[in-house]
Amino acid sequence: MTAPTRRLSLLLLEDDPRLAPVVAELLSDVYDVTLVADGAVALEHALTGEFDLLVLDRRVPTLDGLEVVRRLRARHVATPVLLLTALGTTADLVAGLDAGADDYLVKPFELDELLARLRALTRDHTGPEKQLGRWTYHPGSGEIHSPYTGRILLTVREDALLGMLAAEPGRVFSRPQILAAVFPHGEAEGTVDAYVHYLRRKTDRDLIETVRGRGYRLGNP
Structure with a gap:
């Protein structure tokens, strides 16, 4: 007899009294949802390590969603984080990435898109070990x-971008190609540049090579 598949646990931080119960109820069809309305409470819950996914509204009482993510990453909590925000500028995206979020979704949003993004954050794409110069990457x-x-x-998106480049080390990928494969939800091409910037800052600036006028390829760190 096959054992039942465990439902993933999801922490939802949302303080909008109209939106929060609706989103929580809809997500509960797929996930075991814990709903909180305060950033400090969300941080306390997330630090337990009991959750598979975190969906955090950016503007909430006590600690905003960005600060919750920063504190989690500072304590090496790697749980995937999706930020919900009414702020959709490139600067807001960069701020979210800088804090350590894996993805973001601008309000108002469709439930199907939210579910699709959450599925992407939990999908297992683990491949064989690769040596990138003296760096080791799975x-x-x-x-x-x-x-x-x-x-x-x-982050999930950084991992997906690096995995795409590492799969074909000599190939130059254009920004539209990377967008279609890694960011399939209509983000601007500047999103690719932002993720390349953060990958270089975390690792080695030579890990990803810019090919002027064409795009990016795996470098030689």
């Missing part, structure tokens, strides 16, 4: 090992 694992400092955590 595609889909959410981490890369530095020859200097050891394990470095990657």
